[in-house]
Amino acid sequence: MDEQEELQATQTYSDLEKHRVFDKEFMPHIDSMYNFAFRLTNDEDDANDLVQDTYLKAFRFINSFSQGTNAKAWLFRILKNSFINDFRKKSKEPAKVDYQDVETTYNSEEDAETNQTVDLRVESVQDLIGDEIANALNALPxxxxxxxxxxxxxxxxxxxxxxxxDIPIGTVRSRLHRARMLLKEKLKSYAKSLGYDVNADSMAE
Amino acid sequence: MVSEAEKIQKKTSCEHQAECMKMVQMIVDGQASDEQINAFKLNMNQCLPCEQGYELEKCIKETMQLRLEKKCVPSSLIDCIKQKISSL
Incomplete structure (x- = not known):
């Protein structure tokens, strides 16, 4: 389903109801929306613009939202589409992409059966601080x-x-699997650069 | 005193690792059924790679939830949105 179909009106709210639905159902998610936007754009000003665009679009198309359904998921979908369709094109800083990562990962996304493992200790992950976790996440496509x-x-x-x-559940699973493999590689690099022993314990003990 | 369960020697390699890691993902994401969870726990008690894989995935997920900085939305943004909405 494309965004146009998704945003077709199914309700007819009065002006008063529109504002009430907006305040009650949409505004409580603004912190999550802002953090999602910031993680996508890596820039506070861009996150501001993206959240603002999303909320204005949500209000404009409020008649396509049914009260009591999942407002957070509905808003996230609009934000994600705004990011892809509008924002990414005019972003002042194009996403920095490790094309080797993308090539490797996309080539295998639909074939997540392969038995990849990353040697990484639980202790090494626990020792990483928030900034290192954020940098590892931000380094992913x-x-x-x-x-x-x-x-x-x-x-x-x-x-x-x-x-x-807007992808099948099977693709969600495989993309998540690939994303986590990549994240573990990044975390391993950070742990290694900080001097941690990243290799898993010998299993033969 | 060592229990019977503790006496079980764990496997040091897993012949179904790809499948097991998929199940680990389902479990840490809360998407597995009780039946799947119970079956995996039985397996994990006997398989070291599965246990280590589960602990690592759980740790990474908890780390993402707890240690990523959560930013507060600027109040100026909320004001700006409300102002624009009220003028529509």
């Missing part, structure tokens, strides 16, 4: 960063993620 944010940070289910991203 945006599509992979997105699934990790939606799943791990925002707690969306696979079904909700499939709707937000």
């Amino acid at each position: 945006v599509d992979f960063r997105t699934v990790i944010i939606l799943c791990d940070v925002e707690g969306f289910t696979y079904e909700e993620m499939a709707k937000i991203l």
Whole structure:
């Protein structure tokens, strides 16, 4: 379903109801929306613009939102589409992409069966500070960063993620798997650069 | 005294690792059924790579939830949105 179909009016709210739905159903999610926007754009001003665009669009198309349904997922979907369709094109700083990562990862996204493992200790991850975690996440291509944010940070289910991203649930699973493999590689690099022993314990003990 | 369960020697390699890691992902994401969770826990008690894989994935997920900085939305942004909405 494209965004146009998604935003077709199914309700007819009065002006008063529109404002009430907006305040009650949409505004409580603004912190999550802002953090999602910031993680996508890596820039506070860009995040401001993206959130503002999203909320104005949400109000404009409020008749396509049914009260009592999942407002957060609906808003996230609009934000994600705004980011892809409008924002990414005019972003002042194009996303920095490690094309080797993208090539490797996309080539195998639909074939997430391969038995890849990354030697990384739980202790090494626990020793990393927030900035190092954020840098590792930010180093991922945006599509992979997105699934990790939606799943791990925002707690969306696979079904909700499939709707937000407009992809099948199987692709959510495989993309998440690939994203986590990449994230572990990045975390391993950070842990190694900080002098941690990143190799997993010998399993033969 | 060592229990019977503790006497079980854990496997040091997993012949189903790709499948097991998919299940680990489902479990840490809260997407697995009770039946799947119970079956995996039985397996994990006997398989060191599965146990380590589960602990690592759980740790990374918790780390993402707890240690990523959560920014507060600027109040000026909220004011700006409300102002624009009220003028529509």
